[in-house]
Amino acid sequence: MIWENVKLALNGLRSNKMRALLTMLGIIIGIGSVIAIVTVGSSLTSSVSSSLVSLGGNNLQLSVDPRPDENGEHANNYSYEDSDLLTDEMLAAYQQRFAQQIRAIVLTESKDPGSALRQGQTAKITTTGANQGFFDLDRVSLAAGRLLTQNDQDGRRKVAVVSDLLVKRLFGGDAQAALGQPVEVTEANGSVNEFTIVGVYTYQMQGVFLGGKPTVSDDARTQLYIPLTTFHELNGVSEGSYFWCEVAPAAGVDTAAFEVRSEQFFEQSYYKNNAQFRVEAYNLKNEMSTITQVLDTISIAIGVIAGISLLVGGIGVMNIMLVSITERTREIGIRKALGATNSAIRTQFIVESVIICLVGGALGILAGCGLGSLGATLIGAPARINFATVLVAVGFSMAIGVFFGYYPANKAAKLDPIEALRYE
DSSP states (O other), rough: OHHHHHHHHHHHHHHHHHHHHHHHHHHHHHHHHHHHHHHHHHHHHHHHHHHHHHTTTTSEEEEEEEOOOTTOOSSSSSOOOOGGGGEHHHHHHHHHHHHHHTTEEEEEOOOOOEEEEEEEEEEEEEEEOHHHHHTTOOEEEEEEOOOOOOHHHHHOEEEEEHHHHHHHHHTTHHHHHHHOOEEEEEEETEEEEEEEEEEEEEOOOOOOOOOOOOOOOOOOOOOEEEEHHHHHHTTTSOOEEEEEEEEEOOOOHHHHHHHHHHHHHHHHIIITTTTSSSEEEEEEHHHHHHHHHHHHHHHHHHHHHHHHHHHHHHHHHHHHHHHHHHHHHHHHHHHHHHHHHHHHHHHHHHHHHHHHHHHHHHHHHHHHHHHEEEHHHHOOOOOOHHHHHHHHHHHHHHHHHHHHHHHHHHHTTOOHHHHHHHHH
């Protein structure tokens, strides 16, 4: 019985193709819009999360922050003394205490923007001192030569790892020719130092969260990395003092619990008598969670707005079913005269309504997946189709067919057969 109704519905669609397509249009647009928006939102969220993780989203940030008062407020005016900051000695003790939980501690310090000079050619650079932990975490992608080593740090060597953009400007792009060559660095304060190039890294723009490949100017300012110990020596510093540092936990470490233990270590060992400052630990997971929640909320809100078109599509289905019943009044009268029950007539038109919505839903799913993938590609994020949304869309299509098809079907079922047969 159901299969007969399905065949009747499909025959009806084939005989009125244009009308059927126009009827389905609201369903197609509604479901396609929802799936496309959710797909783009999921792709964006996934890309942002992956980018934050690659930038150290699981790492801890230790920073020296003002202590809150008894009301939980922070003072507006405060100043740091050298004794308030983290030192190499503190961090060495911290790393020794948690040797099994810490993969690396990252320390970097930078000077004001400067320039590198060779044979009359210049390149914009920022001189950055980095400790061994920075290179242990593969923060730069090596193109030629080597990264800085602990021997470079211990010997305070005047060696540098430079970008491929610098090599392009000063050495014609030949990374191998640049290795072992001196480069003269002039800082903003006028100081001049010479470093030997030991490695070349591939420059990548920071802060690009969508996985795209932006165009990089050959004249872009890049980092020139030197040993942190060398950086301190050139600046007349015997021991480093740091407002913050980054800690990469070892694999399998519970970062939330490690945050608490880290804060307790510095508080009990160094800051319990410091009335103004303390060391706080946090990581990017909180920010990641907030960002993904905001993106998900926006996607859902826009998806709901787009879903309103499904209501319009459902009303269109109801309208066309009422028209169809009017056109087929005599047919209904003949079926009833031959013994068709009210439930049989009702089922026939409900099935027809559901078929219209299912076909429209299928076309909408194809359109939504295609547009969603295209949208994700345009923003540079890998497409992530949410199959749960697709299943909901199918279910919603069937629900619309039953809901908006019931009234016309019920009206058809209640037609008086004699009046229906006399209808012209």
